[in-house]
Amino acid sequence: MGNIMNLVIVESPAKAKTIEKYLGSDYKVIASVGHIIDLPPNELGVDIENNFEPKYIVIEGKEKVISSLKSNAKKADTVYLAPDPDREGEAIAWHIASQIDKNKPVKRVLFNEITKKGILEGINHPGDINLNRVNAQQSRRILDRLVGYMVSPLLWKPLRYGLSAGRVQSVALRLICEREEEIEKFIPVESWSISADFNIESKATKEKGVLKAKLDKIKGKKAELKSEKEAESIFNDLPKDFIVTSVEEKAVKQNPAEPFITSRMQQEAIRKLGFTAKKAMAVAQSLYEGVELAEGPVGLITYMRTDSTRISPEAENQAKEYIENTFGKDYVTKNKKSAKKSNNVQDAHEAIRPTSVLRTPNDIKKYLTNDQYRLYKLIWERFVASRMAEAVFNQTVVRLTGLDYEFKASAKTLAFAGFTKLYLESKEEDVKNEEDDETTISFKISENTPALRDKTEKKQHFTQSPPRYTEATLVKTLEQQGIGRPSTYAAIISTIVERQYTELQEKKFHPTELGRIVNKILIENFPKIFEVKFTASMEKDLDLIEDGSENWHNVLSNFYKNFDKELNAASTGKISANLETNKKCPICKSELVIKMGKNGAFLACSAYPECKFTSNFKRNEKGEIELVEDKAFEGTGIKCEKCGAELVFKKTRFGEVIACPEYPECKNIKNFLRTPDGKFKILEAGQVLDEKCPECSKPLTLKSGKNGMFAACSGYPACKFTANIEMKDDGTIGIKPNTPNESGEVCEKCGKPMVIKRSFRGAFLACSGYPECKNAKPIKKK
Template identity: 45%
Template structure:
C-alpha cells in the first residue's frame, strides 16, 4: 500500500500525475469544489464581517466519505490542485472539510512534467491564506450582487432573470457598442488609385499609387461626379517620381501566450470561441493519452497572465530553434517580455511542456481541435524566442501637377520569427485592408525625377464604417485593456451572457438581444456605479491586493457594500414594472397585447390580464421544418440558453439553436 495520498481536482489530471509519482503515491480526484454558498439563500452574514456560510455540495457527500477512507493509514496528504486562487481555495476546502486536524500540505506546479512535479513535492508548503481570502472575497462580492440584483430584474422585467457583477459590465460594453452601430451614419467617400509602370513595360510590373493630396491638402472626394472630374483631368497629366523614402522596419516576435492572447488568437485563427479554447487547453494540460495507457500533459497551466518562461524551457527552445531554423534565427540573448503590473510573477506563460513533442509527432494522439490548438501554442512559443522579421518599406511620392500620389510597398528582407508563426491581423478594425495590400504592391526600382507611364486610373467608392461588433476575441481584449476580468473569468463571462440570452453569438459576433438591452438599461439606470467599467476594474485590483496581503477582505467588501446598499434600497422602493404595448389587439376582449418575458421566453399577453388570460407566442415567421406540422418557430429560453421551438409544442417537439434558414 502506498504511503501518500495526493488529491487533485480532476480524474484525468489524477491519472497523469499518478504516472509521474509512481507507486508510493495514491492520486485521487475531488471533482472540483466540495463546498459552496447555499443555492437558495444569500449565505453571507453581512452584519458579521461578511462571513460566508458555506455548505457541502450535496452531490459531493459520497465523495467526501470516500476521500476520508482513502486517507486512512497514509503518512502524508498532499493537495495538488491548480496553481491559482481557485485551486488554492478548492485545496483548502478539502483540508478543512475532509482532513481537518491532519497534516495536509499544498503542492503547486505550472506544468505536469516529472521535473516540475518533483520540484513541487520537494517544496510542499502550507496553504496561502491571502490567496484563499481573495477567492472568498470574489465569491462573496459576486454573490451579494447576484442575489440582490436578480429580484429587481424580476420585478421590472421577468422572473428567472439574473445579473452578475462582471458580466453586467461586459454586457454594458456590448450594448453600448450596439448603440454606436445603430446611431452610425455611413458617409460616402471616393479614392482614386493610379496603376503606374516604368515606360514601355506595363502589365506585370504595374504598381499602385493612391491619390493623397490635391494642392497640398488631403484629398477629400465625396461624390462620383467629383471623382470622375479628377480622373478626366488626370488622364493626360505627366506622372513624375518626386521622392523615394526607404526605411528598414523590424517586426518583433510576439510574447508567448497568456490566457487572453491565446483566446484572441484561437478565435482569429481557428474560430474557437473562448470557452472552447479553454476546454481544449485544459485537455492538453491535464493529459492526453499517447498510447500504452500513458497520459502526458502537453502544455503548461492555461490560466495565467504572466509571459514568464522557466529558464530550462528557454534553453531547450533556443537549442531547438538553432537546430531547426539555424543560428541566424536565434537572438543573442533570450527575448524577455514584460508582464502587466497585476500579473503573478510566479506564474508562467502557456507553452508546450516538451519542445521535442512537435505537433506533427503528436497528431495520431490528439483530436483535430487539440492538434490545432497545440500547434498554435507550440509555434507561438517557438516564435517568441526568435529574431524579429525585417522589412524594407518603400514609400514613393508621385506628382501629377497639383495631384500627389503615394505608392507604398514592403519587401521582406529576413523572415525571422515569421518562419514559425504568422500572427493574424487583428479583426474588427476598419481600414486594415490597405495594410495588407501594401505587401502585394511591388514597386520597381525608381529614380527621382523619372517619368512614369499611366496605365489606368481607378476611382473607387467607399463608405465610412461603424465600429465592429465585439467578437470573443475583441471582447476579451477590451476586458483585459479595461482591467476587468482575469484569466479565469474571460470565458465564463461570455458564456454566461449567452446562456442568459442577453447576447447571441451570430457568425462569431456578439449581438445584444432585446432582453440584453433591457437588463442593461435597468442596471445603468439604478446601479450606474456597480456596472461602471472603472469601478469594476478597481474592485478587481483590490481583490488582487487581498491576494498580495496588502488589503483585508472585509475592508474591500465594506467599501463595496455601503454604496451598493444605498442604490439597492432606492431601486427596491422605486422600480416599476415595464409595460411594452404592441399594436396587436386581443381577439377576446379588444384590449392591446403587451410584451412579457416568461420563464420560457418572450410572449404576448393581453393587457386585460388577469381578467383576460389570452396570450400569444411571438413567432419568427419561419415554418417548422417537421412535415405536416404547420407550426411556426418561436423564441424560447431554458436553463441551457436560448433556442427556437415549435409553436405546436407539446404536440411537436422540434427545437433548434438557430433558424433553419440562417447559415450561422
C-alpha cells in the first residue's frame, strides 16, 4: 500500500465508519478501540517518591492495535488524533501520540457532532493536544489508583480477599448508607387536616355548585393541628355558615426545561424509559457515533458528555423555524435567556441535542433499535420544547371565612399549552406528594357570596422519612454535591452494585450488610479522604489543573499528605469489621454484633469466645434487625437415597443447595431452582431443557460445573454454546441471556461489546458479534 495523505485516529470503529464517509478518499480513518496503554493491573504503577510519575504499560491484547496505528501513521503525511472531545479522550490522544512516529505532524481534532458539518469543522480547525486536560485526567487516574490500591488491602483481612475501595464510589456508598441511617432513626410526627365541601350559589348567574376547600387559618394564623384531640375540638367548633371573602385570579407561567446535560439526560432516561445510567450512556454513545440511515451513517446527537446548556445559534434558529412551521408562531419562545453558568460548569461543549431537528424521531424510527428510538425521541423532544413558549395557566384561589376559621381552595387550568404540547418533565422521586391541594372550580364564584358548609372530614397525617435513593436521585445528588463528573456517574453506580455493596429493591438503593461494614471501616479509618466535601474539593482541583491554574504534581502531593497520615494510622491500628446493633444476646445479654462470614452476614454475641451464640437475621422496612429462625437446615420432604435422612436446604459460598444433614458422613448434594410459586425443582446433570441451542438448534442439556449447574449444547464439541440458567415465569428451566462485561470492555477486533460466557473450564470473555467475530480471552483477575 502507498502513502496515506491523512490519517484520522478515533476511539470507536463505528465512529470511524461514519467519519470516513464525510472526509473522502484523501483520508483514512482507523480506531484505537479505546485506551491502548494504562497503569499496570498488578502493581501500584505510580512512583510516589518521583513526583507521582505514572508507569504506563501496553494493555493486554492491544499489541496488534498499536502495531496497526504505527504502520498506518508511518505511511501518512499528517496524523489527526480524534478521540472523544473530553478529558479521557485527550488522554487517549496523548497516549496514541506517544506510540507513533515522533517526526510526523500530529494534530488534535475535536468532533462535537458526527455530521458532515461537525467533521469538516473539526478537521479544518486542528490544534495541539491539550496537556492541561491530559494532566487533569492523568491526576484522576493516579488518585483513584492510590486509593484503590492502598486502601483495598485493609478490607481483606477483616472481611475477604478481593474487596476494593474506590475514591469516588466509596463516597457514593457513604451517601446511601447515611440515608439508610436517617430512615432507621426517623421518628414520624403526627398532624391533622380538616377539609369540607361548601354549597355555593353564584350571585350573578344563580348557578349552584360545590367547592372543596381545606382549613388554612385559625384566628389569622396558620392552622397546625398536632393531635386528634385538637382536630376533634376544631371540627366540632366549626360554624355552618361561611362567606366567600376573596377570589384571586391570575395567570401563571411555566418555563420549559433547558436542553439536556449529561446528568439530566441520565435522570430522565431512568425515570421515563426505565434505563440504567450506564445503559443511557451506552445508547447515547451509539447515537453520537452514527447510525446507518438512508443517506448513510449519520451522528444523530451532539456529544453526550457535557455540563452546559449552551446551544449554537444555528441549532437555535433551526429549532425556532421548525416550531413555527409545525405548531405556529405563538409557540416559539419570545425571550429565551441562557441559564446562568454555575461555578463548577466546564462549558466545553453544547448541550445534548439532535444534530438536525428536521430528523424527527418518527422519520428515522425504522433505522433505530427500540432503545435508540426512545432515547433519541427523549433528547429531540426535550431540545425542541426548550425553544418553545412557556405554558400559561389560569390560577384561582378562593378563601371562605366563618367566625375564626378560614378555608382555602385553589385551582389551576391550562390557558395556553406552549411547550407542554410536546414535552413534560418527569416528576422528582424525592418530592413528597402527600396531598394534592388543587381542586376543580367548575362555576363562577364571586366575593361576598354565602357558602354553606356541608360534608366535612378530618384526616391524620405523619411526616415521611427521607426517601431511599433511586438511580436518578443519586445522580442528582452526586451532581449537586460535586462528586465525580457527568461522565463518571454511570460507572460509579454500576461499581457499587457490582461489588455487592448495594442492591436495588423496587428501583431503590439499599446498602447490603457488606456495604454497611465496608462504609463503616472506611469512615472510621479515613475520615478525611472519604468525606463528601473533601472529595468535591478534589474535583475542583482537577478542574483547576485543566484550566492551567494549578500544577498537577502539587495537587497530588497535597492529597497524599492527608492520605498518608490516615493510611499509616489505619495500617498500624486494629480494624473492626463488626457492626453494632441494639439487640441483646438471648443467652448472656451482651450486645449482638453483625459479622461477615463466608456465607454472608450473621449475628454473633460480642462476648465471643465466652458466648458462642449466632443467628441469622433480617431487616424490616425501617431497617430494624429481627432474629430469624435458621433456615440453613430447613427440611425439603425428600428422602436421601444414600442414607435415608431427610434432605435439607443449605447455604454455601456458591449459593443454596439441597444436601444431606449427615454431612460429612454422607455427601449427597443436589442443585435446584426455586419455582415462581415458591416451590423448587431439582436439577440433574444431563437433563434436557425445553429451549434449543440458539446457535445450532440442537437440544440444550444441564451440565455441572465448579460454580453450579449451567446449560450446554448437546452438540458439543461441534457446538460449544453454554449459558447460565434461570427459572422462567411459567415454571420451566431456561437460559439467561449473556450479560455485558461490567467493565465496559469492547472487542479490539470489531468494536462490539465483550460478554461473559461460561464453559467447562469456567467463565471467559467473548465477543458479542459471534459467530462473525470469534474473539475470546480470559477474564482478568483484579
